Amino acid sequence: MSSEDRKLDVLRAIVEDFVSTNDPVGSRALSERHNLGVSPATIRNDMAALEEEGYIAQPHTSAGRVPTDKGYRLFVDRLSATKPLSGAERRAIQSFLAGAGDLDDMLRRTVRLLAQLTRQVAVVQYPTLTRSSVRHLEVVDVGPRRLMLVLITDTGRVEQRVLELPLAVCDDDVNELRRILNTHLQGRRLADAHAALIDLPDVVTPALRPVMTTIVAGLVEALVDQPEERVVTGGTANLTRSAMDFPNSLHPVLEALEEQVVLLRLIGEVDSSTVLVRIGGENPHEGLHSTSVVSVGYGAGDTALGGLGVVGPTRMDYAGNMTAVRAVARYVGQMLAGS
Amino acid sequence: MSSEDRKLDVLRAIVEDFVSTNDPVGSRALSERHNLGVSPATIRNDMAALEEEGYIAQPHTSAGRVPTDKGYRLFVDRLSATKPLSGAERRAIQSFLAGAGDLDDMLRRTVRLLAQLTRQVAVVQYPTLTRSSVRHLEVVDVGPRRLMLVLITDTGRVEQRVLELPLAVCDDDVNELRRILNTHLQGRRLADAHAALIDLPDVVTPALRPVMTTIVAGLVEALVDQPEERVVTGGTANLTRSAMDFPNSLHPVLEALEEQVVLLRLIGEVDSSTVLVRIGGENPHEGLHSTSVVSVGYGAGDTALGGLGVVGPTRMDYAGNMTAVRAVARYVGQMLAGS
């Protein structure tokens, strides 16, 4: 084993010890708990080098070392072994998700499960509209010159939108609108719906044209221009467990977790194959600079329908969280495919 | 002014000072900041009496007094003046809620608004199903022997449920089912739906009878037996502002706030006329024993459709929060009535 390799072993040991004890780790403790085969003095030299290179740091002169963001990054990229799920965890996942009814229910369960498995804050995104397709589009008359459109996607999402109409419509009109919308949109992917939508005003009777134009405008806005993304979070209480890891109090973290936009940027930009880890300062949002985010896309097949992940202190069990997140995502994908 | 009256004045002053400064308040400070017209020594006598009666307490021997739950209770019941909304607040409410689209959007805005106005955690319940009526019931074929029922209520709520059918149905069947369900249920209050539902299997053709039976069973379960209640929360980050008020850390509070069931018991059992205040130990849930909850029902007219409120430390601005909660509930009621 070259001395370079041992340096990395030392870094790995530091990360593991620090994650589990939350105490800065010194050379002596290191040589005792891991059999690296060298004396503390040698470890000290390695540590000096690691510090020089920016992988670890000392809170103060007479303290042990603590991994830096950069250190965690190296750990995650090259040092952490993938941790297999325990049988209990595997069973927990299945029994948790098996009983799910509709999509809402399933995602609620998912977020709970993920929070429980990782003991972190869990975040789950609803299947994104743009990559879903139309299963049914319902038109309901709701009061004078108002229609409610209810979109049901193949992933089970149900989205509503109320439109103000330029003129009143009767029941027959509503039925006609529903029929036309469904014939032209059913099965279509929402990303491609635009093309189909713009032609619709022309296929209805002239009397209905203004109404259809309004509907099309509403749909285009809701589905294409600014498709509504949804996220659910859970397990916020887990943050207090690691309160000591957030020097500036939980405030900025909790604030960030309330912003849908922030959450979407965290877990929405992932593909379904690889787990993405963002460590400390790598996070786009200021308030999350003392947290790490582990996320992955889920989906039935190759394209990611949405993302899910966990948010916790940088001092987290990366290996464990990565496998948990990956496993849950796979199950969610299966559930969606099977429905 | 009788000495009894003055004692209450002293209590009021203690509560007000403690709420605004978070320091135990002593006799000297009291006589300086409020002109009670008596000397500190006299105030001390009153304080001794108040403590004797359990309205205030001393954190330790040489400290000032702090209101007890019982003290806050008396304050809320008899001493707090109703605080009028400021113009800015009034405007904030209107502009916040005016732009709301559908129900989801409106309640999201409401919770945000309430959290912002009170700087506490806000909780808003969706209009309860049992007191809403059916606007439309949609039946959608979703894969082999599965139907999705989508209920739209007069309050704008959209609820879905997927049912497994005993046998396959064709499009015509689905249309027929939809027609029958709507003719019999539209406009009906969900609380009364049971009676109408049980007759339905008899009015369809024998072939469809088993399917209709399944649907009816599903609807009864979903709407009558265990009608799904929903709540939204917001402003959790506000808890950190008053972290010092929660000696046992925020953990139990955050946990309680994640439990829908707990939240429902907090804000769901209210009528729409009077604001309900639960102080400290009065709360049903253990984890909320160091918090107070201010809640009220909202509704279009006399019956409460749901509840909303705020959760914060017992050391809160009761008067302000009560008016804010009341005002927001009134606006929400108006919005619902006007849609």
Place this chain on the structure above:
DNA sequence: GTCTGGCACTCATGGAATCTGAGTGCCAAT
């Protein structure tokens, strides 16, 4: 060249001792 034991140095942490002042309760006087 690499590793190791030895040693002086640093400094956070925790405990003991001390000081200060806010606040109280009680009492005698008004």
Place this chain on the structure above:
DNA sequence: ATTGGCACTCAGATTCCATGAGTGCCAGAC
């Protein structure tokens, strides 16, 4: 019933000190 005076209490801040974990560096061993 109210008030001023006074002795008493005690949390919190301040200081001082001892402890020990941990480091960096160096000279010698492998």
